[in-house]
Amino acid sequence: xxxxxxxxxxxxxxxxxEPVWQAPEVPGxxxxxxxxxxxxxLAAGAQVRACPDLARxxxxxxxxxxxxxxxxxIADLGRPERFLNMLRVFKPTSPMxxxxxxxxxxxxxxxxxxxxxxxxxxxxxxTAATAAAAALGCGVSTYTAALICDTAVPxxxxxxxxxxxxxxxxxxxxxxxxxxxxAPCAQAGPARRLAVLGAAAEITSAxxxxxxxxxxxxxxxxxxxxxxxxxSEVATACALGVAFxxxxxxxxxxxxxATLLAASATTRLAIFGAGRVSxxxxxxxxxxxxxxxxxxxxxxxxxxxxxQ
Amino acid sequence: xxxxxxxxxxxxxxxxxxxxxxxxxxGYAEHxxxxxxxxxxxxxIGCKACEVACKEWNAVPEDGLLLTGxxxxxxxxxxxxxxxxxxxxxxxxxxxxxxxxxxGDAGDLRWLMSSDVxxxxxxxxxxxxxxxxxxxxxxxxxxxxxxxxxxGCGYCVSACPYGxxxxxxxxxxxxxxxxxxDRLGSGLEPACAKACPTDSIQFGPVDELRERAALRVTxxxxxxxxxxxxxxxxxxxxxxGAGAFFLLLDEPETYGLPxxxxxxxxxxxxxxxxxxxxxxxxxxxxxAACFGGxx
Numbered sequence: 001x002x003x004x005x006x007x008x009x010x011x012x013x014x015x016x017x018e019p020v021w022q023a024p025e026v027p028g029x030x031x032x033x034x035x036x037x038x039x040x041x042l043a044a045g046a047q048v049r050a051c052p053d054l055a056r057x058x059x060x061x062x063x064x065x066x067x068x069x070x071x072x073x074i075a076d077l078g079r080p081e082r083f084l085n086m087l088r089v090f091k092p093t094s095p096m097x098x099x100x101x102x103x104x105x106x107x108x109x110x111x112x113x114x115x116x117x118x119x120x121x122x123x124x125x126x127t128a129a130t131a132a133a134a135a136l137g138c139g140v141s142t143y144t145a146a147l148i149c150d151t152a153v154p155x156x157x158x159x160x161x162x163x164x165x166x167x168x169x170x171x172x173x174x175x176x177x178x179x180x181x182x183a184p185c186a187q188a189g190p191a192r193r194l195a196v197l198g199a200a201a202e203i204t205s206a207x208x209x210x211x212x213x214x215x216x217x218x219x220x221x222x223x224x225x226x227x228x229x230x231x232s233e234v235a236t237a238c239a240l241g242v243a244f245x246x247x248x249x250x251x252x253x254x255x256x257x258a259t260l261l262a263a264s265a266t267t268r269l270a271i272f273g274a275g276r277v278s279x280x281x282x283x284x285x286x287x288x289x290x291x292x293x294x295x296x297x298x299x300x301x302x303x304x305x306x307x308q
Numbered sequence: 309x310x311x312x313x314x315x316x317x318x319x320x321x322x323x324x325x326x327x328x329x330x331x332x333x334x335g336y337a338e339h340x341x342x343x344x345x346x347x348x349x350x351x352x353i354g355c356k357a358c359e360v361a362c363k364e365w366n367a368v369p370e371d372g373l374l375l376t377g378x379x380x381x382x383x384x385x386x387x388x389x390x391x392x393x394x395x396x397x398x399x400x401x402x403x404x405x406x407x408x409x410x411x412g413d414a415g416d417l418r419w420l421m422s423s424d425v426x427x428x429x430x431x432x433x434x435x436x437x438x439x440x441x442x443x444x445x446x447x448x449x450x451x452x453x454x455x456x457x458x459x460g461c462g463y464c465v466s467a468c469p470y471g472x473x474x475x476x477x478x479x480x481x482x483x484x485x486x487x488x489x490d491r492l493g494s495g496l497e498p499a500c501a502k503a504c505p506t507d508s509i510q511f512g513p514v515d516e517l518r519e520r521a522a523l524r525v526t527x528x529x530x531x532x533x534x535x536x537x538x539x540x541x542x543x544x545x546x547x548x549g550a551g552a553f554f555l556l557l558d559e560p561e562t563y564g565l566p567x568x569x570x571x572x573x574x575x576x577x578x579x580x581x582x583x584x585x586x587x588x589x590x591x592x593x594x595x596a597a598c599f600g601g602x603x
Contacts, residue, residue, distance in 0.1 A: 010564030044600025078460015078480025164586035
């Protein structure tokens, strides 16, 4: 049993502010953005591999997801009518600024790719748009990790070394799930393989994250967020099993696909919830900072005594 | 479209900045000296004139009438509609200490009082993460929100290591201390500093305030108060030093302040590298999935 950390606080009040972002809008935006970007990657590969139904399904899925994602982001603004102010400046120090410009370029590309695939007009332009959407989609699926990690929220910031891979993996897993739902069994191979790779990346990153960040991993292990985090990992693994065993059966493949989507969404909700918990309880801010300060003083004292 | 000079040139760095000039970094060719606060909590009497003056001058709305039981603190903390917050901490103490009631009996207590405010950090996370450019560095080196630009995305709220800035619920935008930018332009001192009866809140050029603060800490140490320390005065600290720094009589966390705040932007170059690598791996994963087996 780990002894209770000794620290004082100001009447137990939080030190940093809890995020004002609302669920389900912002975790929804994270999930849908990731799904869209990775779907565009899958769509490009599927098109090259001559899986037209998979490619079309992934492209339509991408544009639908990114539209909903942008709508969720705008809805969460305090002044939604001012959403275009995001394009006043370009600031590399702000992941939200970088993301706004990414989305501004990716959205039309994904839209054009889907339009061309569905209507069949301008196939060359459609191919170019598909390639552009795939390239930008890699950024769309991962910049959101920078967005949440570039904060003072302990559970998010401390996990910055793993979160981008977790988000990429979760996005790939979701896109694979969407592909399993959208494509006939004969063309579902790439979607299934992407889901496996994504799930492997997601689960590995999640394990590394929670093991490395010390006490700030507690919100990922306990409470509602912890339960959801664990449940989504289990569901992902089960869904992959069903996807492979039932790969010749439409119903099983579709069930696996839907489960993968739900699990990816649950992962984002869990990470969001864990962040809020870590901001609300002052111990997650105070105890690691005290330890860091103590270690730094000890190191400086060593240098000082070594010099004498 | 404009490219933010501070964002590209001076703010992304992994190493501590040293004593930088934030207004110059932000692009002001000529500017007045950097202005800030030195809040000497050893002489604060907890009158809350600073809270009242700030609300009056800035027309800050009422944000809760509660009796909290947190000693005399019914304000609770800084927020979108509280830009000066007086903290009260009652501790068992001994007579003769600053803040002691001096009754000299077994029930003696030490009463710490401190007026908290936005730190106007040299490396300001709120400013760094603002995607609309609403948060700016003024020519005085202070950090200010332009309320006609802010669209209430709330990113600044999560980025501030001190939990200062917040989003006003009914209004939708982010608000915080402006260091009375409108008063500075007319050569006046901020409302809180003007109202403070004990000069606990001192306003002036930050260099001068830092010198004054160092002398005051030495004075307190010599007078038998070894716990006196400066908080936010060191340009080599995790935020590059604060424009509004403090003299505290106990650990920062006792007052609700973070013990070792570091601006999140310090880690951003590494974060972007991991994002780039993850994006590349996603692309590679897509290739492997599509070409690594039968369709």
